[in-house]
Amino acid sequence: MGTAVKICGLMNEKVLPVIREMKPEYAGFVFAPSRRRVSVATARELIAQLPSETVPVGVFMNETVAAMDAAGRQAGLKILQLHGSESAETCARLRREGWLVWKAFPITSLDDLKNLHRYEVDGYLVDAAGIGGAGGTGKSFPWQWLVGVPLPKPLILAGGLRPDNVRQALEEVAPTVVDVSSGVEIRGEKSPRQIGIFIRKVRNTHDE
Numbered sequence: 001m002g003t004a005v006k007i008c009g010l011m012n013e014k015v016l017p018v019i020r021e022m023k024p025e026y027a028g029f030v031f032a033p034s035r036r037r038v039s040v041a042t043a044r045e046l047i048a049q050l051p052s053e054t055v056p057v058g059v060f061m062n063e064t065v066a067a068m069d070a071a072g073r074q075a076g077l078k079i080l081q082l083h084g085s086e087s088a089e090t091c092a093r094l095r096r097e098g099w100l101v102w103k104a105f106p107i108t109s110l111d112d113l114k115n116l117h118r119y120e121v122d123g124y125l126v127d128a129a130g131i132g133g134a135g136g137t138g139k140s141f142p143w144q145w146l147v148g149v150p151l152p153k154p155l156i157l158a159g160g161l162r163p164d165n166v167r168q169a170l171e172e173v174a175p176t177v178v179d180v181s182s183g184v185e186i187r188g189e190k191s192p193r194q195i196g197i198f199i200r201k202v203r204n205t206h207d208e
């Protein structure tokens with residue numbers, strides 16, 4: 001199986017044709033404070049139009065279990081991605097409620113990689129560190145830090161990925177999923193063309 005793709009920060013219907021054509025494995029909806037934040041109602045409308053192959057992921061930062069559970073049910077999410085300082089116990093509670101949980105870890109040094117082992121979750125997302133741990137910065141951390149380090153799986157690589165560097169990331173890190181937001185935007189808006197190019201690069205179906 002090849003590496004899966006998550007296109008994060010979907011906000012409106014303009015991207016739906018390319019999502020329906022390319023069928024990325026995951027689509028992300030940001031509920032955390034962000035310029036990409038969507039309401040539960042908007043997410044619900046977009047999620048209802050995703051192809052069946054694309055799993056909807058909700059991105060939260062430091063929300064209560066009750067708020068995430070309610071938003072997740074209303075919007076029709078399948079995976080909750082926790083991008084703040086949520087504890088291992090918060091993740092465990094959500095899993096007991098039946099949610100699949102991806103925990104995001106901002107990586108600023110090799111030491112940060114030790115945090116992954118403190119959690120038992122369904123995905124370990126390593127990302128560059130934005131303010132308060134926020135993602136969607138378009139910045140990357142040195143992926144070489146991941147090479148040869150035993151890490152729990154599935155591993156989701158995020159932060160500063162673009163169509164022109166994603167093949168290198170795949171070769172160096174071989175993650176389970178690559179997660180992109182800024183790298184498929186033009187002037188702050190998701191670009192259907194860049195989304196298509198990115199997914200083709202990952203699937204190695206682009207013209208060299």
Ligand SMILES: O=C(O)c1ccccc1NCC(=O)[C@H](O)[C@H](O)COP(=O)(O)O
Pocket residue numbers: 008009028030032033034035036059061083127133134135136137138139158159160161179180181182183
């Ligand atoms: O995307 C955001 O604006 C965001 C805000 C707050 C917390 C998380 C956020 N995004 C999470 C993601 O999964 C992004 O895809 C990931 O951080 C990669 O972003 P980018 O470097 O822009 O590709």
